Amino acid sequence: xxxxxxxxxxxxxxxxxxxxxxxxxxxxxxxxxxxxxxxxxxxxxxxxxxxxxxxxxxxxxxxxxxxxxxxxxxxxxxxxxxxxxxxxxxxxxxxxxxxxxxxxxxxxxxxxxxxxxxxxxxxxxxxxxxxxxxxxxxxxxxxxxxxxxxxxxxxxxxxxxxxxxxxxxxxxxxxxxxxxxxxxxxxxxxxxxxxxxxxxxxxxxxxxxxxxxxxxxxxxxxxxxxxxxxxxxxxxxxxxxxxxxxxxxxxxxxxxxxxxxxxxxxxxxxxxxxxxxxxxxxxxxxxxxxxxxxxxxxxxxxxxxxxxxxxxxxxxxxxxxxxxxxxxxxxxxxxxxxxxxxxxxxxxxxxxxxxxxxxxxxxxx
Amino acid sequence: xxxxxxxxxxxxxxxxxxxxxxxxxxxxxxxxxxxxxxxxxxxxxxxxxxxxxxxxxxxxxxxxxxxxxxxxxxxxxxxxxxxxxxxxxxxxxxxxxxxxxxxxxxxxxxxxxxxxxxxxxxxxxxxxxxxxxxxxxxxxxxxxxxxxxxxxxxxxxxxxxxxxxxxxxxxxxxxxxxxxxxxxxxxxxxxxxxxxxxxxxxxxxxxxxxxxxxxxxxxxxxxxxxxxxxxxxxxxxxxxxxxxxxxxxxxxxxxxxxxxxxxxxxxxxxxxxxxxxxxx
Numbered sequence: 228x229x230x231x232x233x234x235x236x237x238x239x240x241x242x243x244x245x246x247x248x249x250x251x252x253x254x255x256x257x258x259x260x261x262x263x264x265x266x267x268x269x270x271x272x273x274x275x276x277x278x279x280x281x282x283x284x285x286x287x288x289x290x291x292x293x294x295x296x297x298x299x300x301x302x303x304x305x306x307x308x309x310x311x312x313x314x315x316x317x318x319x320x321x322x323x324x325x326x327x328x329x330x331x332x333x334x335x336x337x338x339x340x341x342x343x344x345x346x347x348x349x350x351x352x353x354x355x356x357x358x359x360x361x362x363x364x365x366x367x368x369x370x371x372x373x374x375x376x377x378x379x380x381x382x383x384x385x386x387x388x389x390x391x392x393x394x395x396x397x398x399x400x401x402x403x404x405x406x407x408x409x410x411x412x413x414x415x416x417x418x419x420x421x422x423x424x425x426x427x428x429x430x431x432x433x434x435x436x437x438x439x440x441x442x443x444x445x446x447x448x449x450x451x452x453x454x455x456x457x458x459x460x461x462x463x464x465x466x467x468x469x470x471x472x473x474x475x476x477x478x479x480x481x482x483x484x485x486x487x488x489x490x491x492x493x494x495x496x497x498x499x500x501x502x503x504x505x506x507x508x509x510x511x512x513x514x515x516x517x518x519x520x521x522x523x524x525x526x527x528x529x530x531x532x533x534x535x536x537x538x539x540x541x542x543x544x545x546x547x548x549x550x551x552x553x554x555x556x557x558x559x560x561x562x563x564x565x566x567x568x569x570x571x572x573x574x575x576x577x578x579x580x581x582x583x584x585x586x587x588x589x590x591x592x
Numbered sequence: 593x594x595x596x597x598x599x600x601x602x603x604x605x606x607x608x609x610x611x612x613x614x615x616x617x618x619x620x621x622x623x624x625x626x627x628x629x630x631x632x633x634x635x636x637x638x639x640x641x642x643x644x645x646x647x648x649x650x651x652x653x654x655x656x657x658x659x660x661x662x663x664x665x666x667x668x669x670x671x672x673x674x675x676x677x678x679x680x681x682x683x684x685x686x687x688x689x690x691x692x693x694x695x696x697x698x699x700x701x702x703x704x705x706x707x708x709x710x711x712x713x714x715x716x717x718x719x720x721x722x723x724x725x726x727x728x729x730x731x732x733x734x735x736x737x738x739x740x741x742x743x744x745x746x747x748x749x750x751x752x753x754x755x756x757x758x759x760x761x762x763x764x765x766x767x768x769x770x771x772x773x774x775x776x777x778x779x780x781x782x783x784x785x786x787x788x789x790x791x792x793x794x795x796x797x798x799x800x801x802x803x804x805x806x807x808x809x810x811x812x813x814x815x816x817x818x819x820x821x822x823x824x825x826x827x828x829x830x831x832x833x834x835x836x837x838x839x840x841x842x843x844x845x846x847x848x849x850x851x852x853x854x855x856x857x858x859x860x861x862x863x864x865x866x867x868x869x870x871x872x
Contacts, residue, residue: 251727252601349744350695406690435681436691439668441747448694488859489605489632496630520818533811538855539819545856572825 232565235592238509239269239377242479244370244472245510246380248389248501249483250493254514254569258483259381260288261585263313266377267301268586270308274375275315276365278383285317287578294322294365302579314375316365323361324351331461337454346451359383359391364462367469389500392473407456415449474505481510482564484553486546491553498557507561513550515571517543567592593710593721593760595796597731598772599782603804606857607772608724609636614866616652620719623709624649627658627702633724638860650863654718663701664691671708672749696744699737700754707757710766728771728786735761735794761795768799773837773848775806775830784840791844801841801848806830808852 233241245262249255256277263275274296290297296314325342332338341347359382369378414433437445452459472478480501484494498508516522517539525536525543550566557564567589596608605626612624612633623646626633634642634657637649644659668678681687691697710721725731738758742751761767769790773783783801791797809827814820834850841848852872862868 250600252599345744346695349740405686410686410690432681432684432687435677436687437748438677438681439672439674439748440694440697440750441745443745443747444694447745485601488635488857490601492630492632492635500629518818518822521822524818533814535808535810535823536814536819538853539823541858542856545858572822 230563232563235565236269238479238565239266241477242377243475243477244378244380245479245481246382247481247483248382248497250490253483253485253490255483256381258512258514259379260582261589262481263315263379264582264586265590266379267311267313268307270311271377272375273313273377273379274369275313275379276318276362277315277381278318278362288315290315290317292317292319294318294326318362318365320361321351323365327364327462328458331458333457341454341458344451344454346448363391363469364465367465367472370472389497389504392504407452411449411452415453479509480506481512482508482557483512483514485515486513486549488549491549494553495556502560508557508564509562510567511554511557511564512567514569516546516568518570518572593706593723593767594770595723595725596770596772597725597728599779600727602772602774602779604772605632605724607770607802607804608722609633609861610866610869612653612722613650613861614870615720616650617867620652622653622720622722623718624653624655624722624724625658625706626724631657635859636861658702658705660698663705667701667704671704671712696737696741699734700741703738703757704753707760711760732786732790732793735796738795758795764797767796769796770800770802771798772802772804774804775833777833780833780837783837787844787846798846801846803834803837803848803850805853806834806850
């Protein structure tokens with residue numbers, strides 16, 4: 228028999244880290260803010276790391292984009308237990324990346340060279356890039372910061388694969404030492420003497436790649452990797468610590484989705500990957516559900532008097548089925564999930580007041 | 593080729609699937625493409641897993657979920673015709689982990705593979721390729737990669753082929769973006785924010801804006817029920833959002849087509865789903 232899910236209050240009060248996972252467009256960023264505010268209401272000192280490329284939430288909450296945490300000023304009548312607070316940062320990929328380079332580079336001169344490098348400029352601000360790794364690296368920093376007792380981590384909107392949880396050493400491929408010592412360094416040395424002299428097997432391989440990409444881009448990327456070597460090693464080391472932190476009992480995962488077939492399929496895929504890594508989803512949040520009074524009314528009526536009602540009834544039935552399906556799948560995992568729901572009218576947030584309503588609705592579930 | 597994009601969670605996949613189904617019904621040999629961690633297109637046609645190969649899902653209609661490493665192999669072997677080079681160099685484990693980190697290469701390979709299916713395949717190209725693309729932010733960075741790769745000093749066949757791909761994307765008689773939005777305030781503001789950036793930075797241009805999930809006005813008899821009141825509130829909010837989209841698009845010189853809110857989508861789609869959907 229499965230254990231009963233823990234209550235929301237127990238989860239919020241006992242979590243050191245809450246990681247939110249979900250596909251794009253399911254309200255993940257909003258949900259991360261709601262969780263952080265809920266933590267504050269329960270007296271916890273919360274750090275919220277969020278990623279909102281559209282920057283609307285940042286504007287609504289008055290948080291500047293970057294990697295510095297800023298206190299969210301709650302109104303005097305906000306209520307809740309004493310001592311609670313939320314410090315939030317809306318991560319900007321380039322700012323976090325820059326600070327990692329500065330921290331791990333062997334000298335200021337090397338850091339400056341990296342920051343000015345053409346390849347670095349391309350990698351560090353590319354949206355499709357390593358935002359997940361950035362968020363985790365920042366998370367590591369905060370776990371060591373004892374001003375906070377709860378950390379809420381939002382993940383980027385396009386997160387479909389959880390590789391970054393398995394290998395939080397940023398830019399995993401870069402870190403392969405073999406790539407560096409065996410492939411890149413000999414090539415960089417040889418290319419200084421002209422490619423006609425390529426002799427070793429590794430140089431021949433690089434020559435083969437150059438047949439497709441041209442030599443210039445490879446040289447420039449190789450140089451970049453050599454510069455980055457110590458930064459990569461530093462990140463690699465903190466990556467190992469992140470893995471052990473994620474495996475702590477007080478790190479909790481929250482799966483966010485909406486009740487349609489495609490989103491639930493994505494959520495199932497994330498859940499499978501999560502469980503394959505040995506984690507479980509302790510919280511399951513369905514956003515954009517039919518409002519409860521509508522669902523109840525539809526269930527009580529026995530026939531649909533109009534096409535619109537017929538459509539709503541199909542939606543109500545479909546939602547029930549999908550919620551049951553995902554809950555059952557998550558229940559088979561290492562932890563029994565606590566199920567949360569928010570109605571679709573409650574999603575349009577743009578102010579602290581609107582967020583307070585969401586916190587109220589979640590708090591009683 | 594049609595590239596379908598928009599904010600996350602607004603029904604891009606359904607629009608891409610419906611476009612593919614409709615084109616196939618009109619007799620065009622059509623390929624529906626996605627590049628995602630889990631298959632979302634094939635299940636709409638009752639085929640849960642494509643295993644990353646072209647899978648026929650209906651008459652004239654194939655589906656594929658492209659996997660980055662496969663794109664690389666296909667690009668070097670089929671597109672560049674360098675099978676031996678692939679076997680001796682690119683298939684090497686260390687090389688593989690190296691090239692996956694070269695910025696922009698994954699994106700160039702993906703676009704190259706779409707181009708291959710639309711224009712180059714000697715065994716017969718498709719009449720239409722529909723790509724259920726990434727959400728708008730990621731899509732914008734995908735579209736800017738060809739030019740970035742050319743500027744970054746790539747040489748050899750990669751540079752010349754990427755130039756060809758960019759020109760194909762920029763040819764408005766061949767490639768167009770279908771931008772999907774919904775009548776919600778946040779979605780509309782993001783749409784009006786992203787569209788000018790796309791038009792300015794992407795070689796491919798917007799061919800059609802689609803406003804998906806437009807709710808109808810509920811019957812007056814329903815107004816005193818919870819369901820009716822809910823439908824009415826949604827209708828009012830959607831009408832407001834649609835107005836601001838409409839005004840914003842006029843300024844950009846674009847128009848939009850509205851599609852109705854279907855409520856809940858049953859899978860698999862009926863064979864005549866697209867015909868019925870677009871008729872509405």
